[in-house]
Structures are given as C-alpha cells and as structure tokens.
Amino acid sequence: MEQEGDIAADYIEEFLDICDLDGDIDIDAHNGRAYLSVNASDGDNLRVLSKPETVNALQELTRLAVQNKTGSFSRLILDIGGSRNVRENELAALVSRAAERIEGGAAEASLPPMSSYERKLVHDLVAARGYKSVSQGEGRDRHTVITAI
Structure with missing residues (x-):
C-alpha cells in the first residue's frame, strides 16, 4: 500500500508541475486502499482540477500509472481540493x-x-x-x- 501511495504521489506531483500548479500531497491508507489528498493554501489554485469529472479522470490515469509500475491493479482514491x-x-x-x-x-x-x-x-x-x-x-x-x- 505504501509503495502504491508513493508511486501515485510522484505521478500527481509531476502532473501538478506540468500544469504549473502548487499543491501539497498527503498519503493515507485504509480499507485496503491508498488515499491521496491534494490541497493548496490558495484554494483557487486547484479549482479547475477539483471538478468531479476531472478528479475521476485523473484518478484513473494515476491508477494506470501505479499499475504500470507495480503490475497490480490499483484501487487508489484521489481527492483534490476537498472534492470528495x-x-x-x-x-x-x-x-x-x-x-x-x-x-x-x-x-x-x-x-x-x-x-x-x-x-x-x-x-x-x-x-x-x-x-x-x-x-x-x-x-x-x-x-x-x-x-x-
């Protein structure tokens, strides 16, 4: 679970860098899933990414990135700016x-x-x-x- 969270956090951090957005990433695990939360002191910074459709799409991309590195299916949950x-x-x-x-x-x-x-x-x-x-x-x-x- 820890490896999955670390891989996902690296992927999201790279994505935020590409988008030129700032965000703090917290990793947690419970109920057999890794949870990533992305927050920013400037809430408007992540507003465009926190829409449900965008969060779901980015979550699927992150799961694929994790699966590509680990070879295992990921059930990761992503939260951006309190979207969940x-x-x-x-x-x-x-x-x-x-x-x-x-x-x-x-x-x-x-x-x-x-x-x-x-x-x-x-x-x-x-x-x-x-x-x-x-x-x-x-x-x-x-x-x-x-x-x-």
Missing part, C-alpha cells in the same frame, strides 16, 4: 431526495450512473437511513436503485 467531501454531500442530497420519493409512495427511486466508489458511498448512506439499495446496469450505465425494506 463535496461529492459525498451531493450524494447525501441525492439519497435524501430519493428517500422523499419513496416516503411519498414511489416503489423505488433510481439514481444516476456513478462510479463504483460513489455507489459504495450511496449504499452506506441508504443503509444508514433504513432503506435497501442495489446496483443495476452495466458499465457506464451502472446505477443504484433504492427501495423501502
């Missing part, structure tokens, strides 16, 4: 709206397609609210469906 917390709050709001639809009489509520990591977060949020969730669909169309228990 922002996304977790957005997902919590989606789950709340879905729960309201179910409480209003809907048999189920489908959420938009999202990454496996985001679906995992949604499943945890749904369970905490006392509902049931399953993932459906394939590939880019994979999404979460929420139902009452």
